[in-house]
Amino acid sequence: MMRSLGIVAALGVVVAGIVAFGLAPREVTQGNVQRIMYVHVPAIGVAYLAFILVFVASITYLWTRAPEADHIAHAATEVGVLFLGVNIATGAIWGKPTWGTWWTWDARLTSAAILFVVFVGYLLVRRMTDDHERGARFAAVVGIVGALNIPLVHFSVYWWRALHQPPTFLKPGPAAASASIGWSLLVCFAGLALLGAYFVTKRYAVLRAHQQASA
Amino acid sequence: MSADHWGFVVAAYGVAILALGGYWRRLVHLERSLKTPMLRATRRRSLTR
Numbered sequence: 001m002m003r004s005l006g007i008v009a010a011l012g013v014v015v016a017g018i019v020a021f022g023l024a025p026r027e028v029t030q031g032n033v034q035r036i037m038y039v040h041v042p043a044i045g046v047a048y049l050a051f052i053l054v055f056v057a058s059i060t061y062l063w064t065r066a067p068e069a070d071h072i073a074h075a076a077t078e079v080g081v082l083f084l085g086v087n088i089a090t091g092a093i094w095g096k097p098t099w100g101t102w103w104t105w106d107a108r109l110t111s112a113a114i115l116f117v118v119f120v121g122y123l124l125v126r127r128m129t130d131d132h133e134r135g136a137r138f139a140a141v142v143g144i145v146g147a148l149n150i151p152l153v154h155f156s157v158y159w160w161r162a163l164h165q166p167p168t169f170l171k172p173g174p175a176a177a178s179a180s181i182g183w184s185l186l187v188c189f190a191g192l193a194l195l196g197a198y199f200v201t202k203r204y205a206v207l208r209a210h211q212q213a214s215a
Numbered sequence: 216m217s218a219d220h221w222g223f224v225v226a227a228y229g230v231a232i233l234a235l236g237g238y239w240r241r242l243v244h245l246e247r248s249l250k251t252p253m254l255r256a257t258r259r260r261s262l263t264r
Contacts, residue, residue, distance in 0.1 A: 013235075026219075031218060031219040031220065032219035032220070032221060032224060033218075033219060033220040033221075033223055033224055035224050036223065036224055036227040036228075039227065039228060039231045040227070043231070078238075079238075082234060082235070082238050085234060086230070086231050086234050086235065089227075089230045089231075089234075090227040090230060090231060093223050093226050093227040093230065094223065094227060096223065097218075097220040097223050195235065199238060199239070199242065202242045202246070203242060205246075206242065206245045206246055206249060209246075209249050210249060213249065
C-alpha cells in the first residue's frame with residue numbers, strides 16, 4: 001500500500017514536471033521565469049492542506065488524547081514546513097528577476113514567514129520537554145493557533161497594500177490566470193499533493209511503528 | 216518581451232528537488248533504522264521529536 005502510494009506520488013511529480021516544462025505555455029509578460037510558479041503555487045497549496053490537517057488532528061488530540069492524532073499532527077507539520085519552505089525559497093528566487101529583490105516585507109511574504117516560524121516552533125516545542133505527553137499537548141495548541149493564520153496569509157494581499165499579486169485560486173471572482181496556465185497549475189498541484197500525502201502517510205507510519213516498538 | 220532567466224528557473228527547481236528529495240531520503244532512512252535493532256536505540260530520540 002505504502003509502496004504503491006510512493007510510486008503514484010513519484011509518477012505525479014514526473015507528470016507535473018512534464019506539464020511545467022513541456023505543456024504549459026511560455027508566459028507572455030514574464031517569459032519562462034514564470035515556470036517557477038508551477039512549483040511555488042502548488043507548494044503553498046500543499047502546505048495549507050497539511051496545516052489544516054494539523055488543525056483537525058490537534059483538536060482531536062486535545063479532545064481524545066489519542067496518540068494517533070498526535071502522530072498525524074506531527075507528520076503533517078513536518079510536511080507543511082517542508083512545502084512552505086519550498087514555497088518561500090522558490091518565491092524569493094522568482095522575485096529577484098521579476099521584482100528586482102529576493103525579499104521585501106510585503107504583507108503576503110511577511111505573513112507566510114510568520115506561518116513558517118510558528119510551525120517550526122511547533123516542532124521545537126516538542127523537543128522542549130522530556131514529558132512526551134506534555135510536549136504533544138503544547139504542540140497541539142501551537143498547531144491550532146498556527147493554522148488559524150492560514151486565512152491571514154491567503155487574504156493578506158486583499159487586506160493590506162501588497163506587492164505580491166492576488167491569489168490565482170480560492171479568490172473572489174474568476175481565476176486570475178489563463179485556462180492553459182490554470183490547468184497546468186492544477187496538475188502540478190495534484191502531483192505535489194500526492195507527494196505530500198505520501199510523506200505524511202510514511203512519516204505517520206514511522207512514528208506509529210516507533211511508538212509500538214518502545215511501548 | 217522579458218528575458219527568460221533560465222538560471223533562476225533551474226535554481227528554483229533545484230532547491231525544490233533537493234528539499235523534497237532530501238526529505239524522502241530521510242523518511243527511508245528512518246524506516247530502515249527502525250528495522251535495524253542496532254540503530255534503533257540511537258535513533259529513538261530523533262524519531263519521536
